[in-house]
Amino acid sequence: MARVPIGPLEYTRRTWMRLTLLATFVFLYAPIVTLVAFSFNDSRRNIVWRGFTTKYYEKALGNSELIEAFVNSLTIALLSTLIATVLGALTALLLWRFRFPFKAGYEGAMALPIVIPEICMGVAMLAFFAKVGWPSGLPWPFSLSAIIIAHVSFSFPFVAVVVRARLAGFNQELAEAAQDLGASEWRVFWDVMVPFMRPGLVAGALLAFTLSLDDFVITFFTSGPDTVTFPVKVYSMVRFSVTPEVNAASTVLIVLTVLLTSAALWLQFRQEKKES
Amino acid sequence: MNTSGDAATTRGAPIIEISGLCKRFGDFAAVDKVDLTVERGEFFALLGPSGCGKTTLLRMLAGLDLPTEGTIRIDGQDMSLVPANRRPVNMVFQSYAVFPHMTVLDNVGYGLRIDGVAKDEIRRRAEEALDLVKLGGFGNRRPDQLSGGQRQRVALARALVKRPKVLLLDEPLSALDAKLREAMRLEMVNLQETVGITFIIVTHDQSEALSMATRIAVMDAGVVQQIAPPAELYEFPASRFVADFIGSVNMIEGRVEAAANGRIRLACPGIAAPVEMEQDRLPAVGSTAWVALRPEKIDITKEVPPEPGLNRVSGVVEEITYLGETSVYHVRVAPDLPLIKVSSANLDRVTRRAFTWEDPVHLSWTSSCGVVLDR
Amino acid sequence: MEDWRRGRSAFWLIGLGPTFWLLLFFLVPLAIVWLYSFAELRGLVDMEVTGTLDNYARALDPLYLEVFGKSLAFAGITTAISLVVGFPVALAIVFAPPRWRPVLLLLVILPFWTNLLIRTYALIAVLRVRGFANFTLEWIWEQSNTLLSLLGLGSYQLLGERFEPLELLYNNTAVVIGLVYVHLPFMVLPLYAALEKLDRSLIEAALDLGASQWRAFMTVVVPLSMPGIISGAILVFIPALGSFLTPDLLGGTDSQMIANVIERQFKSANDWPFGAALSFLLMYLTFAALALRAVLARGRGGI
Numbered sequence: 001m002a003r004v005p006i007g008p009l010e011y012t013r014r015t016w017m018r019l020t021l022l023a024t025f026v027f028l029y030a031p032i033v034t035l036v037a038f039s040f041n042d043s044r045r046n047i048v049w050r051g052f053t054t055k056y057y058e059k060a061l062g063n064s065e066l067i068e069a070f071v072n073s074l075t076i077a078l079l080s081t082l083i084a085t086v087l088g089a090l091t092a093l094l095l096w097r098f099r100f101p102f103k104a105g106y107e108g109a110m111a112l113p114i115v116i117p118e119i120c121m122g123v124a125m126l127a128f129f130a131k132v133g134w135p136s137g138l139p140w141p142f143s144l145s146a147i148i149i150a151h152v153s154f155s156f157p158f159v160a161v162v163v164r165a166r167l168a169g170f171n172q173e174l175a176e177a178a179q180d181l182g183a184s185e186w187r188v189f190w191d192v193m194v195p196f197m198r199p200g201l202v203a204g205a206l207l208a209f210t211l212s213l214d215d216f217v218i219t220f221f222t223s224g225p226d227t228v229t230f231p232v233k234v235y236s237m238v239r240f241s242v243t244p245e246v247n248a249a250s251t252v253l254i255v256l257t258v259l260l261t262s263a264a265l266w267l268q269f270r271q272e273k274k275e276s
Numbered sequence: 277m278n279t280s281g282d283a284a285t286t287r288g289a290p291i292i293e294i295s296g297l298c299k300r301f302g303d304f305a306a307v308d309k310v311d312l313t314v315e316r317g318e319f320f321a322l323l324g325p326s327g328c329g330k331t332t333l334l335r336m337l338a339g340l341d342l343p344t345e346g347t348i349r350i351d352g353q354d355m356s357l358v359p360a361n362r363r364p365v366n367m368v369f370q371s372y373a374v375f376p377h378m379t380v381l382d383n384v385g386y387g388l389r390i391d392g393v394a395k396d397e398i399r400r401r402a403e404e405a406l407d408l409v410k411l412g413g414f415g416n417r418r419p420d421q422l423s424g425g426q427r428q429r430v431a432l433a434r435a436l437v438k439r440p441k442v443l444l445l446d447e448p449l450s451a452l453d454a455k456l457r458e459a460m461r462l463e464m465v466n467l468q469e470t471v472g473i474t475f476i477i478v479t480h481d482q483s484e485a486l487s488m489a490t491r492i493a494v495m496d497a498g499v500v501q502q503i504a505p506p507a508e509l510y511e512f513p514a515s516r517f518v519a520d521f522i523g524s525v526n527m528i529e530g531r532v533e534a535a536a537n538g539r540i541r542l543a544c545p546g547i548a549a550p551v552e553m554e555q556d557r558l559p560a561v562g563s564t565a566w567v568a569l570r571p572e573k574i575d576i577t578k579e580v581p582p583e584p585g586l587n588r589v590s591g592v593v594e595e596i597t598y599l600g601e602t603s604v605y606h607v608r609v610a611p612d613l614p615l616i617k618v619s620s621a622n623l624d625r626v627t628r629r630a631f632t633w634e635d636p637v638h639l640s641w642t643s644s645c646g647v648v649l650d651r
Numbered sequence: 652m653e654d655w656r657r658g659r660s661a662f663w664l665i666g667l668g669p670t671f672w673l674l675l676f677f678l679v680p681l682a683i684v685w686l687y688s689f690a691e692l693r694g695l696v697d698m699e700v701t702g703t704l705d706n707y708a709r710a711l712d713p714l715y716l717e718v719f720g721k722s723l724a725f726a727g728i729t730t731a732i733s734l735v736v737g738f739p740v741a742l743a744i745v746f747a748p749p750r751w752r753p754v755l756l757l758l759v760i761l762p763f764w765t766n767l768l769i770r771t772y773a774l775i776a777v778l779r780v781r782g783f784a785n786f787t788l789e790w791i792w793e794q795s796n797t798l799l800s801l802l803g804l805g806s807y808q809l810l811g812e813r814f815e816p817l818e819l820l821y822n823n824t825a826v827v828i829g830l831v832y833v834h835l836p837f838m839v840l841p842l843y844a845a846l847e848k849l850d851r852s853l854i855e856a857a858l859d860l861g862a863s864q865w866r867a868f869m870t871v872v873v874p875l876s877m878p879g880i881i882s883g884a885i886l887v888f889i890p891a892l893g894s895f896l897t898p899d900l901l902g903g904t905d906s907q908m909i910a911n912v913i914e915r916q917f918k919s920a921n922d923w924p925f926g927a928a929l930s931f932l933l934m935y936l937t938f939a940a941l942a943l944r945a946v947l948a949r950g951r952g953g954i
Contacts, residue, residue, distance in 0.1 A: 004344055005343075007340070007342050008340060008864070011742050012743045012747040012748070012751075017739055020740060020743065021739075021755070024740050024835070025758055028758075030777060031776065034773065034777060034783055086668070087669045087672055090665050090669050093665050094665045097653065098652065098654070098658070099653065099654050100662070112677070115889065115941060116893075116934055116937060117890070117933055117934065118890075118893060119895050120681075120931075123684055124684045124930075127680060127687060127923065128676075128679060128683055131683050149676050150676075152672065153673075153676045160669075214767055216767065216896060217895050231766060234772065247776075250769040250772065253766055253769060254769060260764075261761065359858070360855070360858040360859050361858045361861045361862055367855075367859045370852070371850060371852050373852035373853050375857075386857070434860065435860075
């Protein structure tokens with residue numbers, strides 16, 4: 001028989017399912033692929049292929065505002081990730097380890113930054129920094145402090161969720177064994193808890209990093225003329241016109257995130273392999 | 277191979293006819309050229325170790341897997357590639373697959389609802405089916421309020437209520453505890469007699485198959501090894517695999533020296549005298565063959581048995597396994613031969629046991645109590 | 652879990668930092684906006700919190716009610732489309748051969764890791780009048796015309812005299828396309844998780860009992876993956892409802908959503924009290940959606 005008949009549950013082998021899958025992936029990827037492809041297109045009109053060029057990358061590299069915005073974005077992402085990872089891990093530990101009054105309410109408040117619309121958070125940050133009179137015109141990198149604070153506020157609850165999920169699988173006997181062998185609470189924390197939490201910390205940190213790099217709305221409300229981030233810069237360029245230069249800059253960011261994601265997945269994969 | 281020699285019954289055409297059935301996954305053949313017929317009203321068992329293809333065969337009957345090659349006829353109609361929902365068979369799944377979001381009554385009535393049966397009748401027939409499996413009054417329960425055994429009964433009722441031509445059961449008793457399993461065997465047999473539907477059961481448990489089925493197909497590596505009623509399967513296994521899989525057996529290897537007039541003489545290394553056996557099917561002279569002897573068919577004595585014409589060998593008791601009503605003696609007859617297992621009823625109490633470790637003993641068996649196998 | 656009183660010092664050491672941060676840099680800012688929503692404008696930028704409800708009353712103006720209605724409609728339609736598209740995708744991934752599953756899953760997740768702004772921008776390039784969607788349509792138009800000519804129907808101009816590019820950008824359709832584009836992975840992942848847990852023999856049992864594939868899907872697969880459906884719907888609906896970037900970049904003047912109106916109050920109209928009221932109304936809508944989910948989840952758990 002030439003063709004193996006399709007079993008009743010082999011949905012993925014059905015033509016219409018494959019077409020749906022294909023159409024969905026085309027829908028998800030065609031825009032990104034065209035964006036990347038036409039960052040190399042030697043034509044401003046963007047639509048017809050006129051030959052390969054890297055001149056828009058050179059142009060983007062030569063655009064000092066774009067570079068500055070890029071550096072700002074990375075700096076913000078790095079610093080906010082650091083703070084958010086520590087705060088998120090502490091939150092996770094607190095909720096995992098202790099029973100305390102109004103805990104449900106506390107958890108609800110911690111979930112708020114995850115669920116409320118970005119725009120609400122954005123205007124809240126705007127109103128807050130205006131109200132307290134947060135100093136502007138500080139030297140770099142302190143000029144980025146408002147944005148970093150805002151980013152930490154929305155990303156550390158995400159880290160907490162990831163780390164707490166990891167902690168849920170912790171075997172209490174490990175800590176008890178360490179205590180039994182004479183370790184102080186502090187030693188138990190560093191020698192047992194932190195190593196166990198590490199995959200969660202790495203995953204959480206990567207999530208925080210991506211969230212920070214990705215964020216436009218909240219940054220849009222907290223950034224000033226001197227503290228433009230990459231998304232905010234791209235936004236102003238996009239509003240103005242669609243140019244291959246933006247394509248080039250975007251491609252760089254896409255490649256960066258894809259590399260980071262691959263690294264994260266690889267780390268996770270390695271961890272799972274080690275534990276299994 | 278066509279072992280269904282006794283197909284010429286008077287009950288009409290076979291309900292299931294399978295011929296040349298194959299299911300391949302890439303290079304691996306889960307089911308390999310199977311021919312099989314099941315008669316109307318049979319309690320048929322597919323028996324084999326896990327991975328032998330018995331479940332795949334059952335699923336092909338249900339239409340849940342489709343064959344790569346070959347045909348399946350159900351009640352005379354070719355159903356090889358007919359979708360599962362248009363086959364006149366129903367299945368009891370190993371996990372029972374009771375719908376967790378429906379009540380017991382809705383579960384049982386599901387198939388009838390699909391068929392567009394009137395509401396009142398669905399209720400009547402579903403309750404009837406529940407009574408049949410002794411779950412009357414459980415209709416409004418949810419599956420998570422039932423025990424494993426009760427869930428299995430729901431699955432049974434749900435399949436039976438559709439009055440299928442064949443009921444397929446995939447390891448129906450494997451998830452139950454040992455006591456319940458024993459009780460369910462008898463109940464299933466009674467149930468099958470009551471409803472008169474052909475049952476095909478898949479199991480890896482030989483005692484289950486032997487105690488329930490009217491006929492058994494033993495499968496190994498995708499191939500049907502033998503199809504026979506339980507007693508025949510036990511007494512006349514067709515291959516070493518079947519002999520070994522069903523019950524306990526001693527396999528004595530030898531070379532066929534003579535084979536004529538229903539008598540076979542073998543030279544077995546480690547046994548001084550030639551072994552003589554009686555059997556209709558004769559192996560080729562000069563070929564290697566195996567004498568399959570059930571442990572309970574071998575006599576164990578202190579003195580040399582006086583009767584003439586017996587096969588005999590002497591040895592030393594090396595191990596004794598006490599099993600309650602019987603004891604199994606493991607006897608060393610030659611240094612490089614596997615121990616021979618002999619089981620003997622414990623008529624006396626153990627303290628007065630006839631043999632103990634290191635005792636020299638004589639084993640003997642008649643020429644008709646075992647079989648000679650050439651594969 | 653231990654009681655906080657049994658390890659007070661550890662409790663405070665661990666809890667102080669995050670609590671302080673959440674309070675100062677999240678709850679206080681929210682409280683400020685909440686207070687502003689009861690304020691009146693004094694002059695160009697000054698405000699005074701007077702406890703007025705005027706800002707909320709103004710939100711009931713038909714003009715803004717329409718924006719709310721539109722936002723809910725956009726979010727609802729987006730959720731529905733994502734569900735209809737996402738279900739077969741999730742199903743196809745769950746029932747794919749095991750070695751393909753992680754790859755397909757990764758392909759769904761990957762766009763989620765790409766910057767939202769960049770993805771929206773990429774969509775503009777595809778959807779605009781001289782973009783790829785129209786480019787492809789024109790190509791299809793030309794091929795069909797050639798085909799018609801070959802059939803001897805060329806002179807009737809059945810497909811119009813020349814290709815009219817579709818206006819795919821700066822309208823409601825573009826916003827919905829954009830919202831689906833951005834949120835589809837949020838629907839597929841919970842559906843995948845729910846379907847993966849589904850015991851396959853339940854579907855097989857339904858088929859075995861005579862149900863068609865469609866009937867088995869509706870009576871077994873859908874009810875049993877309801878937790879995934881609800882999660883997916885909430886994960887799409889809530890962010891879609893509060894979307895700013897998508898309607899801003901892809902929408903026309905009449906396809907603005909609440910977030911765009913809020914942004915205008917804060918950035919250009921300088922009417923912070925009204926913007927504050929709107930953003931709290933948006934938040935209440937979000938909470939309502941979450942509460943609905945909780946009710947649905949409890950309803951399912953109870954039966």
